[in-house]
Amino acid sequence: MKNLRLKFVFITMSMLTAMVLILLVISDRYDRYWDEYDTYRIVKLVASNGYVKENTDEAIAFTTIDEDNKVNVQVNNTFLTNKEVKAVSRDLLDRGKKSWKWHDYIYSLKETKDGTWQVVFIDFSNYSASYAQVFLVTVYVIFGLLLLTGVSIYLSRFIVQPAQDAIDREKRFVSDASHELKTPIASIRANAQVLQSQITPNRYLNHILSETKRMEHLIQELLGLSKLDKDGRAHFDKINFSSICQEMILSYESLAYEEGKLIEDNISENIEVLGQESQLKQLITILLDNAIKHSLAKGKITIDLRQEKKVALLRVSNPSQVYPDDVLNNLFERFYQAEDSRNSSSSFGLGLAIAKAIVEKHKGSIKVWQVDGNLTFEVQLPIK
Template identity: 35%
Template sequence: MFKRLRNKFMILNMTIITVVMISAFAAIYMITYSNIQRENQIKLTNIMMSPIMMNSMSKSDEYNNTGRVFVGKIPNDYASTFSVLVGENNTLLNVHSYLDLTEDVYTKATKLATSSNKDSAVISIDGQRWLFQINSMNANLIIKGKSGITQAPVLEQIYFMDVTESYNILSQLLLTFGVISIVMLFVIFGISLFFARRAITPVEIAYEKQKQFIADASHELKTPIAVINANTEALYANKTETIESQQKWLDYITAETDRMGKLVSDLLYLAKTDSEAINSQFAPFNISHVVTDVLLTMEAIVFEKGITLSQNIEPDLIVNGASDKMKQVVIILLDNAVKYVNENGKIEVALKKSRNHVLFSVKNSGSGIPKECLPRLFDRFYRVDASRVHDGGYGLGLSIARAIIENADGKIYCTSVEGESTTFVFELIRKE
């Protein structure tokens, strides 16, 4: 399922980026093509209007019977141009050229230009591209030859300019875009695959956690439901007995019902935390008073178990949050320390300020927590000691503590030295 989702995400990402890239390249190419065409057209128009070209075509060819006129020094702007005069039936009458081309090239150029039915276009001759412009005329060309002087009517004057280099630039640009596109497709594929995996990983983790949560919750509910069902059957089996004589079955049912009620309450709180719906009661409060009050209520339990309790509480430390929820966190951590402290062990409680933070820590002596268990310690239903599954809790206490602390923009963590001690610490932003 997640593999298909990742592939769909990657394909969508590649498609969008590819379309954008091709659109950008196409726009650049079209703009470049349009600019080159316009520049070539302007250059040819300026050449047509220049006195050199206009005057040269008004002279007769007195010295060359081949129809070509050569000017001694070639101006730079006209080095790649030539022009022809065309008479009736598209007959080539005269050529004015600065290029060393064969008569066949001039003839082909004239034929292609006159047969194109366009006033201006680009033609291709032997791999070269020529931009031409046709001007209509109504004049006569005087030709001196061996048979004497003759006049030929001139119907059109056609100017040609070599634009092969411009088209080579466009072809090179197109080739460059093609190579870049192929390279970019591979790069985009790698990037898309990387980000697709990163985007899907949190979803996959959340899905696996949800599956694990459902399995754990079902397992935790199975036991009290089984106990309630067994005690209910015991009541049905002794219908004639009085309620007082069957009080123990009712007590079992009540106890398991209370446990399930606590489980449902804890799960509802965690659900609210996930939806970020419990921030409305936040306000500055004195956390020193909260910790002191909790320690007072725990003294009797600690004394009965023979545990040594030491405390170092700095007075009047103010933090922002919900005081009742923060009290719940302190109770959870202290209760956890009492449960897992070794016999006649020691618990150290500290509350102090550190720059702009308040640090609360609970350290208990004992067997400690294995290093590989620390990353999962705050997961829902997780227990380090599998033998204590039915100790009255559900393994949600530390998850609730983390949810409360993180909801107050703080952080909570645990450090442990196996065989020596375990320390839980949470940090909150201190208010002045």
């Protein structure tokens, strides 16, 4: 829910920021156009009258250019020198009457009867916004965006509430259904065991017992996942993660050997994390069990634990069939199974979903990738 709220705020504020910037640009261009047009009316009027007050507040220049291309400066209220005004006047005359703007100069030309040109222009750069105005606009925009961000954060609580309610209902259903299923499954298993002791060996009965055992394991996983969703991290202690890894590897070496596979480890000593020992053991159990189950025949499973800065880095790698990207992107989804799979070995059940929940409960991260036929799971846990 926290990620969903952050995503809502990010998307909302990105759209609002883009809209505000677009509106500011449009407003600036609109205002500038009409300011330039009004300025053009002024210089056109001055050029028509052939007269301008020397003490005017406008940043205006008025020059005349005779038939010999000699420029006489009549009025110069700009920040330009007379030499620069003369050069600008010649450039404006070369452009002719078809234009009324060149760079930051708004100008108008008029030819008198004796062949003399009257050139009037205003240096529009003198009217650009001051640093104080730019600062005030920036402050107002930032303040407005911060205010909108606060409103978005407040509204996000109501936006995600239906999703939160749906997730809570799902969690309650899973928890309640799992508890309700425990009794009938246990009853089926007990009756099947009694029946097994009274009749000759029967493969159908053995299958019933095998499936009830699998159902009991699944129910325990569902209950464990439900518990992970509820538990906080109030009971976390300092745990020797290296010791736990070595202990779980030792217990799984025989199972891997029976499957014709080999576990190779490289565990750095005395790496400590803050967490629950039972959950961390379950995490390693899931990763090792998954590696043994889904590795290729006679494959070598490698487990590596080391410390990088303030992070405990655990990697479990095994050779496996090549999975497409859509499978890798959904491995941590509950009961995920590839669409083209035809056997149970392609289903990843709840194990990896539980592993992800455990890692997130410990404020860490887990990811998976596949290179050259090797499937690698990487867990990062903060070191306290």
